[in-house]
Amino acid sequence: MLDEEEDQMANGSLKPLLNVLHGNRQDPVPIWMMRQAGRHLPEYMELRGRANGFLDFCYTPSLATEATLQPIERYDMDGAILFADILLVLDALGQCVRFEKGVGPIVEKVEKGGRLNKVPVQQAVERLSPVYETVSRVSSRLADNKTLIGFAGAPWTVALYAIEGRGGTDKSQARIWAHQHPAELALLLDDLVEVTAHYMAAQAEAGVNALMMFDSWAEGLPNDIFEQIIIEPNKKLVKRLRELKVTVPVIGFPRGAGVMLPDFADQTGVNAVGLDTAALPSFINRELPVSMPVQGHLDPLLLMAGGDVMERRVIELLDAYRDRPHIFNLGHGVLPTTPIPHVEKVVELVRAWSAD
Numbered sequence: 001m002l003d004e005e006e007d008q009m010a011n012g013s014l015k016p017l018l019n020v021l022h023g024n025r026q027d028p029v030p031i032w033m034m035r036q037a038g039r040h041l042p043e044y045m046e047l048r049g050r051a052n053g054f055l056d057f058c059y060t061p062s063l064a065t066e067a068t069l070q071p072i073e074r075y076d077m078d079g080a081i082l083f084a085d086i087l088l089v090l091d092a093l094g095q096c097v098r099f100e101k102g103v104g105p106i107v108e109k110v111e112k113g114g115r116l117n118k119v120p121v122q123q124a125v126e127r128l129s130p131v132y133e134t135v136s137r138v139s140s141r142l143a144d145n146k147t148l149i150g151f152a153g154a155p156w157t158v159a160l161y162a163i164e165g166r167g168g169t170d171k172s173q174a175r176i177w178a179h180q181h182p183a184e185l186a187l188l189l190d191d192l193v194e195v196t197a198h199y200m201a202a203q204a205e206a207g208v209n210a211l212m213m214f215d216s217w218a219e220g221l222p223n224d225i226f227e228q229i230i231i232e233p234n235k236k237l238v239k240r241l242r243e244l245k246v247t248v249p250v251i252g253f254p255r256g257a258g259v260m261l262p263d264f265a266d267q268t269g270v271n272a273v274g275l276d277t278a279a280l281p282s283f284i285n286r287e288l289p290v291s292m293p294v295q296g297h298l299d300p301l302l303l304m305a306g307g308d309v310m311e312r313r314v315i316e317l318l319d320a321y322r323d324r325p326h327i328f329n330l331g332h333g334v335l336p337t338t339p340i341p342h343v344e345k346v347v348e349l350v351r352a353w354s355a356d
């Protein structure tokens, strides 16, 4: 921990969200939402219209800074997540990435048995310098009590886009690869560990307060494969970050890990874990150390539905995690047609609730 943070902790003024990531219970429970910046906000749509496509948006610090700050300004969230995308790393590595309207990302495929090392790590990390510029601009404009979260995709989730060429597939090509050629796949994942570690370290250097590794496609894997392609690369990434002298807390989010989540939490060295929509509080509270911070869980579709059923569930989740460090969030990202008043209602409920 930095000296400055230690001082802040001593006088109780540390950023609430960051304080939870350091393992301390905080009331009111801090809140942010995955994909809090994005298509459900009219001000985001306006901003996006000014860019020449989505990649250009991510690589333009003036626009990415505004997009990062919009949810803070509108909802007063406790955390801002850097506006970027997990696929920027593939773009920087020289794999062609396109975002097609109505289709989503399309990525140039890597050959079976191939590597992701067309561009040397240092050069790839330099290509991502507009992202660090965004971090430093946001960091200088963010109020002292707000936490800036940097992120990258975890190796498997990023590799999946390069192997399958797009998201939303059944992942069979990549999974067969994992079964048939585990050593080759491990080399490709190692390529991503190295570049991602340097990329995240540069974000930390530029001023993020915490880092999150998104393993969005970790669901439905056999336990041995989960260990090989989820736990092992996330563990290497955390280790590499610490070797690069990154001291900020790291959040792991192996979405859909199910019963493998405790092993993930225990073995990777993460400081906190993200919970997906299918998490079970009794299981989480029994199987994760009581000091381990958790964030997430609310179903994005319930946020879209709103009403009494949403309000009851928000309280249920606050109650369920009352005995551990807890950050309120969703089990996955805010969906584009989510009504703004529903998000406002959740923030209001979380702020009004008390563990006493």
Ligand code: 1CP
Binding pocket: 033, 034, 035, 036, 037, 038, 039, 048, 054, 081, 082, 083, 084, 085, 086, 087, 099, 104, 105, 151, 166, 167, 168, 214, 216, 333
């Ligand atoms: O404007 C648009 O229509 C583009 C939509 C969009 C946005 C707002 C994409 C394309 N990326 C983003 C920003 C983004 N992506 C952020 C920062 C904003 C925030 O969270 O508030 C983050 C953290 C991500 C991370 C990301 N991108 C993930 C991991 C989290 C998750 O949602 O699982 C993944 C899987 C991606 C890939 C991606 N980028 C964009 C889309 C539509 C997708 C998913 C497509 C798919 O494969 O199904």
